[in-house]
Amino acid sequence: MAMTRSLRIVVADDEVDIRDYLETLLPRLGHEVVGLAENGHQLVELCESEHPNLVITDVTMPGMNGLEAIQRMAQTQDIPVIIISAHQRDDSTENPLIVEYLLKPVSMTELSDAIDRAALS
Secondary structure, eight states, X not given: OOOOOOOEEEEEOXXXXXXXXXXXHHXXXXXXXXXXXXXXXXXXXXXXXXXXXXXXXXSOOSSSOHHHHHHHHHTTOOOOEEEEESSOOOGGGOOTTEEEEEESSOOHHHHHHHHHHHHHO
16 A cells, blocks of 8 residues: 555544544544534635645535535635545536545545545646
8 A cells, every 4th residue: 555645634524423533544544634624614714724735524514515615715725625425426516626525434445545546636
């Protein structure tokens, strides 16, 4: 398994167990979690303050959803995004920043491979 450089990652999901899972898993894969958000507003704020190398976000969140947050982010920053969602991808998720779209539940291998691909994009 090729180890990519260590990335600074912001995670956004309204489910605390998913945030906890990713917060535990990502350091095991050699990456640093620099922020945890439970909605799109927090995600945009964290990206502005932390300048992460990668965002991993859910789509469905209260207030501003993940897709709206990505569009807002894209106005000022060029951060690759991995979507983790319970819903199949559709046309609404077309955005050049979205490099991977994974369906829940996500395995460690799936996530690791997606991060490797995102790091190369």
